[in-house]
Amino acid sequence: MLNQTRIFKQEGVTRKTILVDERNSTAFSVVVSNNGVTAGPDGKKIIKAGTPVYGSLRARNTAFKLPGNISPEASAVVTGTGVTAAEVTASTFSTKVSGVSGTYEFVYDADAEAGTPDPSWKLGTDKVNLTQYGISVTGSAADGDKIVVTFVAGGTVTANAVVLHDVDVTDGNANSQVVVFGFIDVSKVDDDVKTLLLAAESSLKMIQLVQ
Numbered sequence: 220m221l222n223q224t225r226i227f228k229q230e231g232v233t234r235k236t237i238l239v240d241e242r243n244s245t246a247f248s249v250v251v252s253n254n255g256v257t258a259g260p261d262g263k264k265i266i267k268a269g270t271p272v273y274g275s276l277r278a279r280n281t282a283f284k285l286p287g288n289i290s291p292e293a294s295a296v297v298t299g300t301g302v303t304a305a306e307v308t309a310s311t312f313s314t315k316v317s318g319v320s321g322t323y324e325f326v327y328d329a330d331a332e333a334g335t336p337d338p339s340w341k342l343g344t345d346k347v348n349l350t351q352y353g354i355s356v357t358g359s360a361a362d363g364d365k366i367v368v369t370f371v372a373g374g375t376v377t378a379n380a381v382v383l384h385d386v387d388v389t390d391g392n393a394n395s396q397v398v399v400f401g402f403i404d405v406s407k408v409d410d411d412v413k414t415l416l417l418a419a420e421s422s423l424k425m426i427q428l429v430q
Contacts, residue, residue, distance in 0.1 A: 235268045235385065237407045239429055244401025246383050249274060251395040252282035253388035264389045269408035271378030271419035272397060282392045283380065286419060291318070291373040295354065299327070299364030304357040307368055311353025320372045325349065329362040338362075377422035400425040 238244050251272060256264040266272075266285075274283030293307040316323065325347065329338040339346040340360070349356065354366065380397035387393060405413050405428050420428055 235407065237269050237381075237383070237403050238398065239402035239404050241401075244398055246396045246398045246401075247276060247279060247380075249276075249279045249380075249395060249397050250282045250392050251382065251386055251388060251397075252284045252392055254282075255285040255287065256388055258389070262389070263387060266382050266386045266388055266395070267409055267412050268382060268384050269403065269405070269412040269416055270382045271415055271423065272380055272382055273376050273378050274380065274397075276399070283395075283397060284376075286376050286378040286422075288375055289373050292371045293353075294369050296367045296369075297356075297365070298367075299361055301327070301361030302356045302358045302364045302366065305366045305368075306355050307370075308353030309370070311351075312368065312370055313372060315352045316370060318372045318374075320370055323368045323370060325352075325354070325366040325368070327360040327362060327364040340366075378419040379422065379424070381416070381423065381426060398426060402427045402429055404429055406430045 251266055253264050253266075256266055258264050271286060272283040273286050275281060291309040291313040293309040293312045295305040295307050297303065297305050323342060325340050325342050327338065328341050338360075340349055341347065349366075352368075354368070356366070380399050381403060383396040383398050386395040403416070403426060405416055408416065416428060
């Protein structure tokens with residue numbers, strides 16, 4: 220007689236598979252943002268598997284976001300001995316640089332111009348007023364201090380990746396995986412996600428949708 224005393228029944232949750240062939244696909248680990256994600260009836264913010272997102276694979280710790288209209292973003296990194304921190308008002312900075320995304324390096328030059336009594340911040344070879352760029356600093360500038368501003372212009376952005384599995388972003392940014400190459404079966408995603416995928420299909424250059 221069969222001894223069944225060591226037979227157990229265990230129930231679990233199987234992750235939704237949206238890829239047609241996992242071996243012929245490419246996915247990367249990234250951070251995803253909860254910006255624009257609406258909480259469900261249970262109060263949780265879930266980015267569903269198959270949701271199109273955008274972001275840079277060269278900066279995967281910078282959160283991928285839902286496509287659509289975005290506001291300009293700016294952040295500053297300070298090096299030097301005088302200024303200890305800097306904050307940037309993105310909208311003001313955007314106006315000053317005509318909405319051109321990029322990295323801008325401001326250097327404090329105590330001898331900006333011979334015969335000029337007032338030292339200055341310089342952007343390239345031009346003397347500039349940080350206030351006009353929406354930059355405020357903590358500390359007193361010393362010769363050679365640098366403020367590097369990374370600026371991303373606002374506007375409409377399109378998706379370049381697809382979230383591979385459901386991810387909970389209720390508490391903020393979260394780790395996830397995004398597909399950048401492969402075949403996605405749209406019959407395996409929720410109807411609301413399918414609508415988003417079909418709308419983003421033309422911008423997903425290396426992803427094919429099948430059903």
